[in-house]
Amino acid sequence: MRIDLMSAALACCLAFFYITNLRAQTADFAGIDFTKADSIAQLYPGHSLQDLNLLSDKLTRSLTTEEEKFRAIYKWVCLNIDNDYRLFKKNQHKRKKLRNDPDELRKWNQKVSGEVFRTLVSKHRTVCTGYAYLIKALADFAGLPCEVIHGYGRTAQSNIGGEGIANHSWNAIRLHNNWYLCDATWSSGAIDTEKGMFVRAYNNSYFLPDPALFIRNHYPADTAWTLLAVKPTLGEFLNRPLIYSSIFQYKIDQLYPETFTITASKGETVSFQFTKNSTDQIQKVQLIINGSGPYSVYPPFQQTEEGLHRIDHVFTSKGTYIVHILLDNKYAFTYTVVINSP
Incomplete structure (x- = not known):
């Protein structure tokens, strides 16, 4: 048929x-x-x-x-x-x-x-x-x-x-x-x-x-x-925030900040936080930051008292940055960070 x-x-x-x-x-x-x-x-x-x-x-x-x-x-x-x-x-x-x-x-x-x-x-x-x-x-x-x-x-x-x-x-x-x-x-x-x-x-x-x-x-x-x-x-x-399929592996269903574009001051700590409902352990965190030129940082992976996983970074120059957050070499989510003068 x-x-x-x-x-x-x-x-x-x-x-x-x-x-x-x-x-x-x-x-x-x-x-x-x-x-x-x-x-x-x-x-x-x-x-x-x-x-x-x-x-x-x-x-x-x-x-x-x-x-x-x-x-x-x-x-x-x-x-x-x-x-x-x-x-x-x-x-x-x-x-x-x-x-x-x-x-x-x-x-x-x-x-x-x-x-x-x-x-x-x-x-x-x-x-x-x-x-x-x-x-x-x-x-x-x-x-x-x-x-x-x-x-x-x-x-x-x-x-x-x-x-x-x-x-x-x-x-x-x-x-x-x-x-x-x-x-x-x-x-x-x-x-x-x-x-x-x-x-x-x-x-x-x-x-x-x-x-x-x-x-x-x-x-x-x-x-x-x-x-x-x-x-x-x-x-x-x-x-x-823009997400990728790796968040399904880690069951990441809450992200903070919840907006794609973040505004902060030069020298201020910018925190990316999320909940993880999977038992899979994250071994490595990487930030790929695109501004005037791309560079990578490997910040420590922390956990807050509220149970959130937190990644911190300090931007030392003004500008607009595209920040890709990778978990175990896989793209997880992306933000735009706008850094102003303090």
Whole structure:
């Protein structure tokens, strides 16, 4: 049985649904062994997308639990679909150009959707929208309720301050009557902006993460899909520190300061603080500071009486600095620090 991805996309847009449970966290599946599901996902490299019912059945028929079935689907998509950098840049440029013209933007979205799905089926390349609708289609055939979520994705190149641009799509999946979030686009790999190409590398951080972490770089247009009882505003989301996927490893869900831009005086101690809910130990902290020229410092890692982890640094010159904080050689979060005269 063939499925028309465009029809599936339109049907999803018309769907009306109700979120049955707001509690959803990775910890719900902490003890699950996904080895079998992952091995099945690797059995069908380059499988045709002409018959998604057949592909879904191959990926799930020998698995018994909902979470394993979804894992096999998710992992297959991440291992077999590439992010189309050319189409991504083309779509990004056009959306920015038309952001204040709703009618023309709607026409463009309809036009580019056809190209997105044709490229997905014929070349196994797509952009976030294609990833999300493919996940939904395969999950639907497996009897797993799934929705496509549209909203704001936050990266070093987009949605840093300002009014924000809706630029990303991901999924919500219902397992055992609870809703969970995931992003196959960002799990599948990353764009090397210098080379202008996609590098495939599976990242498990965006598979059913804690919503309190996911909200750090995903903000849904329909805020019910934050799956949070207390939701940040869009403005708060756009002006928070920029985070990277390593925070999922350490389960860093609170950052202080909570704003991307910090103002301090020359000679004043600037403290970066956060909570860590993982048992993983941090061995090394590094600050990469870009001002007139990049340099690195390795400050001591301290813990406050309130249980916060703290990193201190004193800026001795006026200026504006981009500060990247690395934990065990992995980028964790970024701030802009503006240093004024005392």
